[in-house]
Amino acid sequence: MKNVMNNLKKVFLMVAIMSTVMGYANEKSFTITENDAKKTVLTLADVKVGNLFKIKDENGMVLYKETIQRKGTYSKGFDLTSLPDGSYFFELEKDMEISTIPFEVKANEVSFNKELAKTFFKPSTHTRGNMVFINQLSLNEMPLEIEVYYDGGVFTESYQLIHNETIANTKNIERVYELGDFEEGKYKIVFKSEGREFVKFI
Structure with missing residues (x-):
């Protein structure tokens, strides 16, 4: 139990906010017609x-x-x-x-x-060691809610919420999380935006 709590306390958040406006070519990808x-x-x-x-x-x-x-x-x-x-x-x-x-x-x-x-555009997630990189392109600058959960194992309730935040008013969302004592399969990240929800296990 003590080790689990220590793991939770070691979760350290590093925030990188990049507000550079990205050019995006909205190419026409569909057509609608009426047949006979x-x-x-x-x-x-x-x-x-x-x-x-x-x-x-x-x-x-x-x-x-x-x-x-x-x-x-x-x-x-x-x-x-x-x-x-x-x-x-x-x-x-x-x-x-x-x-x-x-x-x-x-x-x-x-x-x-x-x-x-x-x-x-869906949020994208990739890991490098104990670092988790999150990116999303939001052309309308809509809010993205991020919830990070940790699986504490048999001594605690499964998947405890250890961090949450909402990012808005930016087209290019970037976050970097450093997870202390990273163990693959122990973390779950939930993304919520524009009425949609996505779950990533890492």
């Missing part, structure tokens, strides 16, 4: 095997889900006119980013506002 059958044809560029495509309603309920099976360009027609009136969005989840394209259905008519399409 009056279906909405969505074409997505630069997809990879294993990417996850979904159609969701405004409450986040998944109405359609498909795992991309081929690298390159994804194109498919959808009959969206039969959906109840409301707000919906296409979502494409890649390894390090999630893109959303919203649309509205009203009286069997479908409308898109392509200007509202956006990309959410």
Whole structure:
């Protein structure tokens, strides 16, 4: 028990904040057309095997889900006119980013506002020795909450919260944590941003 508490006390946080504005080319990665059958044809560029495509309603309920099976360009027609009136969005989840394209259905008519399409970049984590490096690109400078947990073993409750912070108002988020007496598999980091949650075990 004493060793566990010593490990918790040895967790030392080093903060590196970098507020440099990064240029980002918002290349057009999708097109939306209508075919002869009056279906909405969505074409997505630069997809990879294993990417996850979904159609969701405004409450986040998944109405359609498909795992991309081929690298390159994804194109498919959808009959969206039969959906109840409301707000919906296409979502494409890649390894390090999630893109959303919203649309509205009203009286069997479908409308898109392509200007509202956006990309959410996932936090990235890598380790070097007992150092943990965290990065995230947040073009809209949205808050990122970070929670660091330590697995204290059989003598304490599993995964005790040992550090948490929220970073906002910066496009480029960078954090470096030095974990005392680092043991692989003993730490869990939870990221929360824009209603999404990601968990990384290290």
